[in-house]
Amino acid sequence: MSAGEFSLRQFARADQHGLVELWTACGLLRPWNNPLEDIHLCVTTPxxxxxxxxxxxxxxxxxxxxxxxxxxxxxxxxxxxxxxRNGIGRSLMSYAERWMDERQVPKIQAMIRADNLPVRGFYRRLGYQDNDVQVVEKFLNQRSKPNA
Ligand SMILES: CC(C)(COP(=O)(O)OP(=O)(O)OC[C@H]1O[C@@H](n2cnc3c(N)ncnc32)[C@H](O)[C@@H]1OP(=O)(O)O)[C@@H](O)C(=O)NCCC(=O)NCCS
Structure with missing residues (x-):
């Protein structure tokens, strides 16, 4: 399906439901991440x-x-x-790069889940390189990953 015209804008509270639906459709949600909490923390953090x-x-x-x-x-x-495949992902990443640049952030990074093989080609196409960093984590609340 062609995207036709699209524009980038700031998240508005009314987007919340649609955003969770979008993330579900894209396979980005995990049981140990509450998307509403993630949204809240993001929009209240300068x-x-x-x-x-x-x-x-x-x-x-x-x-x-x-x-x-x-x-x-x-x-x-x-x-x-x-x-x-309509250039929307590229446009979002161009926006992200400008956003970082305006704040003098020297490097932009993304974490890719080990089983998310398709997205690697996207980032490579945009000039991103693999790095050799191992990410470690620790949950600081009651929730934890299943089988962790
Ligand atoms: C990754 C994602 C955001 C890409 O969005 P998109 O709008 O399809 O990407 P674009 O159309 O802007 O593609 C930009 C370029 O990357 C290429 N590309 C896109 N997906 C690709 C893939 N899976 N493999 C190789 N190249 C890819 C496009 O062909 C395009 O190249 P071009 O501009 O030189 O023609 C989208 O596939 C997605 O939402 N995936 C599921 C969620 C996800 O994995 N998110 C990332 C979590 S780290």
């Missing part, structure tokens, strides 16, 4: 931003941006399966 792609009032893409004073990160990069 060094973060939630940008969405909108086509005729329909929410078809997203990217969650943030920086920690050292590096910039992109999370929840998503384009609805029906609208993929």
């Amino acid at each position: 060094s973060s931003e939630l940008v969405v792609a909108d086509s005729a009032g329909r929410l078809i893409g997203s990217a969650m941006l943030g920086h920690d004073g050292h590096r910039g990160w992109v999370y929840y990069l998503a384009v609805h399966p029906n609208w993929q």
Whole structure:
């Protein structure tokens, strides 16, 4: 399906339901991540931003941006399966790169799940390189990953 005209804009509260649907359709949700909490934390954190792609009032893409004073990160990069391969993901990442650059963030990074093989080609196409860093994590609340 062609995206036709689309525009990028800031997330608005009314987008919440559509955004969770988008992330579900894109396979980005995990039981140990509460998307509503993630949205809330992002939109209430000054060094973060939630940008969405909108086509005729329909929410078809997203990217969650943030920086920690050292590096910039992109999370929840998503384009609805029906609208993929129309340049929307590239446009979201160009926006993210400008956003980081305006804040003098020297490097932009994304975490790719080990089983998400298709997205590697996308990032490579945009000039991103693999790095050799092992990510470690620790949950600081009651929730934990199943079988962890
Ligand atoms: C990754 C994703 C956001 C890409 O969005 P998209 O709108 O389809 O990407 P674009 O159309 O802007 O593609 C940009 C370029 O990458 C290429 N590309 C896109 N997906 C690709 C893939 N899976 N493999 C190889 N190249 C790919 C396109 O052909 C295009 O190249 P070109 O501009 O030189 O012609 C989308 O596939 C998605 O939402 N995937 C599911 C969620 C996900 O995995 N998110 C990332 C989590 S880390």
